[in-house]
Amino acid sequence: MKQYLEIGKIVSTHGIKGEVKVQPWCDSPEFLCEFDDFYINNGSKKIIIDSAKTIKNMAILKIEGIDTPEQAVLLRNQILFINRDDVSLDEGCYFIQDLIGMDVIDNDTGKCYGKLSDVTETGANDVYHIKTESGKMLYVPAIPDVVIKTDVAEQAMYIRPLKGLFEDED
Secondary structure, eight states: OOSEEEEEEEEEEETTTTEEEEEEOSSOHHHHTTOSEEEETTTTEEEEEEEEEEETTEEEEEETTOOSHHHHHTTTTOEEEEEGGGOOOOTTOOOHHHHTTOEEEETTTOOEEEEEEEEEEOSSSEEEEEEOTTSOEEEEEOSTTTEEEEETTTTEEEEOOOTTTTTTOO
């Protein structure tokens, strides 16, 4: 498991005090604003946040030691990371990065459908993309009726497909 997880990208400067505008790669810009520090350079360098706020769908961060637009522009396109130890997830919630690559297995038959390759966040519920060995894509709603068990340590997800979900499957 990765210790440092991507949470957003600095896309531009904001204002004249050295603030940066961050595109969140997480549930919401509000979630991103909850952190006191982030990491850049794949987690190797810690940056401390003096203040954070949201404007529209973006997070605006004031980073300690960055006080001018000229300093802030040097951070443009940097990926922000969080340390997984700084987050406590509710039960049944997972980091998408921990789900990618999992084997997706039929809970009742033990058949392996393929590997989880992507997650689409639809608003109502996430949709898991499963890539079969033949390269075909299957799509599964991330709801309790379908996803029976997720085992991050074993890299396995056990599902019970709804009737007709994989109807066109060979």
